[in-house]
Amino acid sequence: MSSSRKGCGGGLYIWKGQQYRGAAAVAEAAGVNARTVLYHLDRHGDLSRLGIGSGGHNQKPGRRGRQVSLCGRRWNSIQAMAHDLGISSKAAHRYIRAGNVDGLIRALMAKQVGGVPA
Structure with missing residues (x-):
């Protein structure tokens, strides 16, 4: 050939x-x-x-994700929050879309006491 x-x-x-x-x-x-x-x-x-790219994988420099705050803490993106809380980005997005702030607070509290989020 x-x-x-x-x-x-x-x-x-x-x-x-x-x-x-x-x-x-x-x-x-x-x-x-x-x-x-x-x-x-x-x-x-x-x-x-x-x-x-598809869906913003190649974003322009300086462009960040959506800022989020929870219980007085602020992150530059949902991914940064998820990483800091020890949960996956997918889980964080799912909590936010469903309006399940309790799940995020639970992860934040677990992180503050050194536990594993439930």
Whole structure:
């Protein structure tokens, strides 16, 4: 099987003003899989959206998550609060979405006395 076959990604690509030989070279520079490069070409026809990320993984510098406060303590993001309380980010988001402040307070109290959140 030849690597110059259409769809194998062996061509010359331009991404962010740089030339790359092959989808693998673009993928390495972008920090993604070669299949992701080919997906962008098939789906969008170019590589302009490659590396943007999904859902804010590549946020602009200086942009932070939503500030949260609980019982007089303040964190710059839900993830920072979760880390400090010893719970997962997913659990913290779930508590907040459900309006379950008691679960967060329980985790905060457990952290303050050196216990494990229930």
